[in-house]
Amino acid sequence: xxxxxxxxxxxxxxxxxxxxxxxxxxxxxxxxxxxxxxxxxxxxxxxxxxxxxxxxxxxxxxxxxxxxxxxxxxxxxxxxxxxxxxxxxxxxxxxxxxxxxxxxxxxxxxxxxxxxxxxxxxxxxxxxxxxxxxxxxxxxxxxxxxxxxxxxxxxxxxxxxxxxxxxxxxxxxxxxxxxxxxxxxxxxxxxxxxxxxxxxxxxxxxxxxxxxxxxxxxxxxxxxxxxxxxxxxxxxxxxxxxxxxxxxxxxxxxxxxxxxxxxxxxxxxxxxxxxxxxxxxxxxxxxxxxxxxxxxxxxxxxxxxxxxxxxxxxxxxxxxxxxxxxxxxxxxxxxxxxxxxxxxxxxxxxxxxxxxxxxxxxxxxxxxxxxxxxxxxxxxxxxx
Amino acid sequence: xxxxxxxxxxxxxxxxxxxxxxxxxxxxxxxxxxxxxxxxxxxxxxxxxxxxxxxxxxxxxxxxxxxxxxxxxxxxxxxxxxxxxxxxxxxxxxxxxxxxxxxxxxxxxxxxxxxxxxxxxxxxxxxxxxxxxxxxxxxxxxxxxxxxxxxxxxxxxxxxxxxxxxxxxxxxxxxxxxxxxxxxxxxxxxxxxxxxxxxxxxxxxxxxxxxxxxxxxxxxxxxxxxxxxxxxxxxxxxxxxxxxxxxxxxxxxxxxxxxxxxxxxxxxxxxxxxxxxxxxxxxxxxxxxxxxxxxxxxxxxx
Numbered sequence: 247x248x249x250x251x252x253x254x255x256x257x258x259x260x261x262x263x264x265x266x267x268x269x270x271x272x273x274x275x276x277x278x279x280x281x282x283x284x285x286x287x288x289x290x291x292x293x294x295x296x297x298x299x300x301x302x303x304x305x306x307x308x309x310x311x312x313x314x315x316x317x318x319x320x321x322x323x324x325x326x327x328x329x330x331x332x333x334x335x336x337x338x339x340x341x342x343x344x345x346x347x348x349x350x351x352x353x354x355x356x357x358x359x360x361x362x363x364x365x366x367x368x369x370x371x372x373x374x375x376x377x378x379x380x381x382x383x384x385x386x387x388x389x390x391x392x393x394x395x396x397x398x399x400x401x402x403x404x405x406x407x408x409x410x411x412x413x414x415x416x417x418x419x420x421x422x423x424x425x426x427x428x429x430x431x432x433x434x435x436x437x438x439x440x441x442x443x444x445x446x447x448x449x450x451x452x453x454x455x456x457x458x459x460x461x462x463x464x465x466x467x468x469x470x471x472x473x474x475x476x477x478x479x480x481x482x483x484x485x486x487x488x489x490x491x492x493x494x495x496x497x498x499x500x501x502x503x504x505x506x507x508x509x510x511x512x513x514x515x516x517x518x519x520x521x522x523x524x525x526x527x528x529x530x531x532x533x534x535x536x537x538x539x540x541x542x543x544x545x546x547x548x549x550x551x552x553x554x555x556x557x558x559x560x561x562x563x564x565x566x567x568x569x570x571x572x573x574x575x576x577x578x579x580x581x582x583x584x585x586x587x588x589x590x591x592x593x594x595x596x597x598x599x600x601x602x603x604x605x606x607x608x609x610x611x612x613x614x615x616x617x618x619x620x621x622x623x624x625x626x627x628x629x630x
Numbered sequence: 631x632x633x634x635x636x637x638x639x640x641x642x643x644x645x646x647x648x649x650x651x652x653x654x655x656x657x658x659x660x661x662x663x664x665x666x667x668x669x670x671x672x673x674x675x676x677x678x679x680x681x682x683x684x685x686x687x688x689x690x691x692x693x694x695x696x697x698x699x700x701x702x703x704x705x706x707x708x709x710x711x712x713x714x715x716x717x718x719x720x721x722x723x724x725x726x727x728x729x730x731x732x733x734x735x736x737x738x739x740x741x742x743x744x745x746x747x748x749x750x751x752x753x754x755x756x757x758x759x760x761x762x763x764x765x766x767x768x769x770x771x772x773x774x775x776x777x778x779x780x781x782x783x784x785x786x787x788x789x790x791x792x793x794x795x796x797x798x799x800x801x802x803x804x805x806x807x808x809x810x811x812x813x814x815x816x817x818x819x820x821x822x823x824x825x826x827x828x829x830x831x832x833x834x835x836x837x838x839x840x841x842x843x844x845x846x847x848x849x850x851x852x853x854x855x856x857x858x859x860x861x862x863x864x865x866x867x868x869x870x871x872x873x874x875x876x877x878x879x880x881x882x883x884x885x886x887x888x889x890x891x892x893x894x895x896x897x898x899x900x901x902x903x904x905x906x907x908x909x910x911x912x913x914x915x916x917x918x919x920x921x922x923x924x925x926x927x928x929x930x931x932x
Contacts, residue, residue, distance in 0.1 A: 267711065267714045267715070268707060268710045268711050268714060270707065295714070296710035296711070296713060296714050298706060298707070298710055298744065299744070300703065300706070300740050300744075301703075301736055301737065301739060301740025301743070302736055302737075302740070304699070304700060304703065304736065304737065305700065305702075305703035305706070305736070305737050305740050305741075306703075308696060308697070308700035308703035308704050308706075308707065308737065309703050309704065309706045309707030309710065310707055311696050311700075311704050311707060312671065312694070312696070312703070312704035312705060312706065312707025312708040312709075312710075312711065313707035313708065313710055313711040314707070314711075315694050315704075315707075315708065316669070316707070316708045316711035316712060316715075317711060317715065318710075318711035318714055318715065320707070320711075334697055335696070335697065335700065338696050338697055342696075444669050444692040444693075444694055444708060445692055445719075446666060446667050446668065446669065446691065446692060446719045448692075449689065449690055449691050449692045449693070450692060450693075451682055451687040451689055451692075451693045451694075452692075452693065452694040452695070453694050453695035453696055454682035454683070454684040454685075454687060454695065455678070455679055455682060455683060455684065455695075456683075456684040457683060457684070460684050460685070
């Protein structure tokens with residue numbers, strides 16, 4: 247059923263329909279509307295979950311670790327500084343193979359303090375073993391939660407997942423959403439039933455320490471699960487499409503790429519602006535296309551290399567920066583295209599909420615055509 | 631009690647604790663009291679390391695270790711999950727003094743405030759032993775540790791021991807107790823009460839560490855007993871914030887305790903540091919006054 251709703255509320259509704267048994271929440275802007283909505287659901291009896299109002303993000307995710315290990319479907323949401331406070335727990339949850347799903351309303355990291363959007367927070371956690379999904383709009387942000395639970399809990403994966411959507415730009419924006427019904431979600435997402443859990447009837451030890459004789463194989467198994475997730479996302483993404491008409495089987499999505507000479511690569515809400523800019527550039531004869539990355543972990547290297555094999559140049563847009571190196575996507579795309587002679591140029595932009603307009607995208611394409619890149623874009627020169 | 635539950639050793643033999651480890655001895659007693667229907671949450675520390683080198687485990691109950699500082703939050707999640715599933719297992723946290731007094735405070739405060747039903751057992755060996763005997767908020771005054779070493783300009787740890795039982799009682803914990811590995815029956819009774827009292831309960835167990843304190847392993851129980859007999863450790867119970875039971879003693883001078891451990895030897899040799907010893911005696915005297923420790927002996931008949 248179509249309804250016009252705020253991104254955060256749509257995500258909260260998706261979480262409600264996913265029937266989490268334990269929700270652990272700590273407020274942080276711009277995530278807060280999600281956990282407020284979930285609290286409201288619990289208070290009004292439409293969500294039958296234990297709802298913990300914890301003391302910090304550290305406790306928020308730690309409580310999810312405990313609840314997940316005890317056999318419950320769990321949920322939390324955070325962003326920015328909160329995700330950084332969870333960092334140690336993030337590594338721990340994936341190491342214990344607990345399929346927690348957490349929404350990230352992407353936001354910049356301080357200092358200087360910024361509540362506005364970029365993707366530095368979840369990108370900073372790219373190595374922690376969680377699956378990472380990035381939504382372009384609120385329909386996708388909503389749907390990806392169902393997919394995330396289904397993939398994370400699959401017996402062959404057992405990894406936690408971030409569902410990332412841009413703070414404010416999506417979280418606080420009203421859009422029409424086709425929300426699934428409880429019956430539809432129940433048909434798609436079975437109850438959480440882990441093969442191993444904390445249970446007095448079958449005692450097991452979770453989170454032991456491993457000597458050098460054992461440690462590496464744990465990391466290898468996690469990496470293998472990440473790689474397997476590509477196929478599992480394809481399977482369950484397709485199933486979602488078959489049932490509900492929106493296919494999420496692809497880790498990357500192309501827009502007018504087939505004949506493109508310049509390919510833009512981007513993630514998240516910026517892709518809407520990019521598509522509009524492409525339409526206008528196409529109208530004036532420029533063959534530009536977009537490759538949108540929907541799944542950043544596992545990283546779709548082969549998929550990217552395959553669909554870009556025919557282009558003349560690639561412009562990668564990063565709302566993050568690995569300081570002292572480049573934007574994370576640019577680094578990984580260049581790795582994906584190793585051996586190719588196609589030039590890949592990176593542009594770091596939109597940090598801390600700086601606006602990106604169609605004309606910026608067009609200008610970046612011009613820079614890329616002239617071989618200029620691997621730079622910040624949109625700096626205020628008078629300040630530096 | 632333990633006999634009825636026939637739990638043998640839910641914390642089993644084969645672990646890698648030092649010979650004479652007070653913490654290992656206490657863990658065995660705690661698990662005897664807790665029984666099989668228990669889920670253990672273990673903070674990072676000696677116990678976690680000496681009991682679970684993958685692929686071996688000393689635990690015959692479900693056990694989880696997450697991080698150093700988050701055991702209370704992990705336990706909160708487990709308790710919430712069990713409640714939601716209608717399961718009846720009890721949640722018992724095992725954590726050292728560093729995990730409890732210092733790094734875990736934020737998670738502990740939140741968990742006690744929320745009122746989850748668990749028993750939090752703090753194994754207090756009065757320093758970070760797993761990392762090599764660094765001072766913690768539980769380290770007693772003047773103890774020499776690797777980060778509070780005695781030297782020409784220092785008598786060791788300058789800070790008083792943090793009063794964790796009072797902090798948790800102030801959170802509204804329905805049952806708070808201290809215990810000692812020297813008194814196993816008392817320890818086990820307190821653990822049972824902590825487990826069976828609804829809400830977040832706390833038992834702080836004094837567990838001498840032969841390696842960190844500097845004594846021979848066979849002295850563990852004797853030294854734990856001396857701590858009580860000198861008034862430097864007080865065994866008490868608090869119900870709803872009020873002290874309801876205290877182990878009274880005929881007090882010995884604190885030097886009887888200090889002289890047994892290398893961590894205090896700088897106070898006794900090469901010369902007696904009378905001012906410092908008087909300060910430690912004053913701590914014991916304050917304990918005696920606060921808790922009414924002293925047994926009044928009848929006057930000797932002439």
